Amino acid sequence: MTADRRSKRATRSRMAQTGEKYTQARRALPAAGGMSGGTRENPGAGIRWPRDSLGWFTDQAHNAILLAADEARMLSHPRIDPEHLLLAAARRGNVERILAGQGIAARAIHDAIAAIKGFGGKLELVPRRSPASEQVLRRAVTAAASRGVLGPSTEHLLIALGDHELPARILAELGVASAQVLVDADQGLPPIGPAVDHAQLERRAAQLAARGVEPPSPGPVPPVFERFTAQARAAINAGAEYAHRADDRWVEPVHLLFGVLDAETGVAAAVRARYGWHRPPAQTAQPPAYSPRATGIFTPEARRIVAEDVLIIAERLDHRTLTTGHVLLAILERYAYLTIDFIDALPGIREITAAVTDALPGGEDT
Numbered sequence: 001m002t003a004d005r006r007s008k009r010a011t012r013s014r015m016a017q018t019g020e021k022y023t024q025a026r027r028a029l030p031a032a033g034g035m036s037g038g039t040r041e042n043p044g045a046g047i048r049w050p051r052d053s054l055g056w057f058t059d060q061a062h063n064a065i066l067l068a069a070d071e072a073r074m075l076s077h078p079r080i081d082p083e084h085l086l087l088a089a090a091r092r093g094n095v096e097r098i099l100a101g102q103g104i105a106a107r108a109i110h111d112a113i114a115a116i117k118g119f120g121g122k123l124e125l126v127p128r129r130s131p132a133s134e135q136v137l138r139r140a141v142t143a144a145a146s147r148g149v150l151g152p153s154t155e156h157l158l159i160a161l162g163d164h165e166l167p168a169r170i171l172a173e174l175g176v177a178s179a180q181v182l183v184d185a186d187q188g189l190p191p192i193g194p195a196v197d198h199a200q201l202e203r204r205a206a207q208l209a210a211r212g213v214e215p216p217s218p219g220p221v222p223p224v225f226e227r228f229t230a231q232a233r234a235a236i237n238a239g240a241e242y243a244h245r246a247d248d249r250w251v252e253p254v255h256l257l258f259g260v261l262d263a264e265t266g267v268a269a270a271v272r273a274r275y276g277w278h279r280p281p282a283q284t285a286q287p288p289a290y291s292p293r294a295t296g297i298f299t300p301e302a303r304r305i306v307a308e309d310v311l312i313i314a315e316r317l318d319h320r321t322l323t324t325g326h327v328l329l330a331i332l333e334r335y336a337y338l339t340i341d342f343i344d345a346l347p348g349i350r351e352i353t354a355a356v357t358d359a360l361p362g363g364e365d366t
Contacts, residue, residue: 047201050209053137058153059216060093065137065157067091067220070307072127074225075113076120080129082136083113085157086167091223095154098186104174110226112170123315125308136160143180145201148193155183218297222307227314228322229364231266235259235324236306244294251298253305253335260328267325267362271355275347305330317357323364325356 054062067088072080089095090106099105129137139160144152161167162179176182184192224233239259243251261277263269271277298306309330310322319326331338336349 046198047205048209049138050205052208052213053134053141054215055208055211055213056137056141056152056204057157058151061089061140061152061154061157062216063220064089064091064093064095064154066215067222068129068133069127070220070222070225071110073124073307073311074227075110075117076123077117078120078122078124078127080127080133082130082132082161082164082167083109083117083170085133085136086161086170087113089154089157089161093154094189095158097188098155098158098182099176101186102175102182104176106223107226108174109170112173116166116170119320123311125312132164136164139163141201145196148195149190150196150200150204155186155189159183218295219300219303221296221298222303224306225322227320229266229324229366231263231269231364232322232324232327235263235266235268235327238262239302240296240298244296247294249293249295249297251296251302253299253302253331254338256302256305256327257331257335257338260324260331263324266364267323267356267359268328269324270362271325271352271359275355277347301335305334309334317360319361321361321364321366323360323362325360325362328356329353 054065057065065085065088068080068084071084071087072078075084077084087106087109090099090104090109096106136157137160140152140156143159144150144156147156149156159180162171162176168179171179183189224236228236236256236259239256240251242258243255246255248255260268261272305327310326313326313329313333314320314322332349332353
């Protein structure tokens with residue numbers, strides 16, 4: 001994209017936000033933030049970028065970028081491309097709100113990606129970011145800097161994605177002609193300020209190169225992805241609700257186990273009814289004397305079940321859809337001891353595993 005085209009796009013974006021005429025908006029842009037060593041539209045010119053761009057971002061954007069690995073994995077794509085960044089950003093935060101205002105949900109983006117690229121082949125548990133994704137991240141940094149922000153968030157990521165071919169195509173199909181105009185016109189974001197000084201960007205880049213990247217804590221919560229059936233999504237959400245009712249700070253594998261076993265429909269429910277297994281009690285524990293304030297955040301172990309282990313089992317069984325049965329098997333294969341400690345009424349692990357595997361893939365609703 002040429003500098004002239006970038007300038008025209010920036011001008012139109014300002015017109016949409018301020019109501020100014022073209023000439024007024026064009027004249028206002030340089031005055032709002034000229035920078036030595038760069039331009040308002042490319043303030044990162046000449047920057048020595050650190051090897052990993054994650055450290056630039058707010059926790060909200062950082063988590064979305066990490067979540068993009070889950071999105072690629074769920075689609076069986078071998079690497080994290082810009083479209084996975086778009087899908088992850090649409091799950092939560094500023095981008096979710098902005099796109100929701102246009103009637104666009106993450107599922108629509110997922111379906112568009114699946115229609116264009118399809119599902120991949122062999123499962124890649126640790127997909128890496130592609131060079132195109134790294135370019136998008138750097139573009140998000142410069143988009144934020146040109147608007148007076150040193151730490152880009154998800155809305156700046158959306159602007160950068162709008163400059164990339166496939167995300168821009170997906171957004172256009174969903175009715176968004178310009179991601180930048182959409183972001184600049186949003187009333188829920190701070191107004192555009194003077195561009196970040198080029199020297200500040202250089203100092204920040206040097207700091208990140210020297211100290212590396214520190215991930216946010218807590219990390220991203222895995223969404224209940226589109227590959228899960230309605231019953232599996234409900235069971236996972238029920239597990240999080242168990243943690244909340246017990247006032248447990250984190251969602252643990254045992255909460256997911258109770259959520260699955262308490263499901264009224266689906267593979268796990270059918271197997272439970274067939275063999276006469278009892279449901280767990282209505283609440284796993286009494287709230288403690290002090291309140292740890294349940295967060296709904298998954299522990300790394302619970303996150304692994306939802307984002308990785310179910311996929312390993314599905315690939316082994318050659319299944320595309322993820323059911324309550326897959327979730328139950330994932331819990332039992334890695335955390336079989338939970339049945340001993342929490343659910344005395346259940347039979348042995350081998351018997352449960354054999355019964356559930358025999359019942360798969362099952363007829364759960366997608």
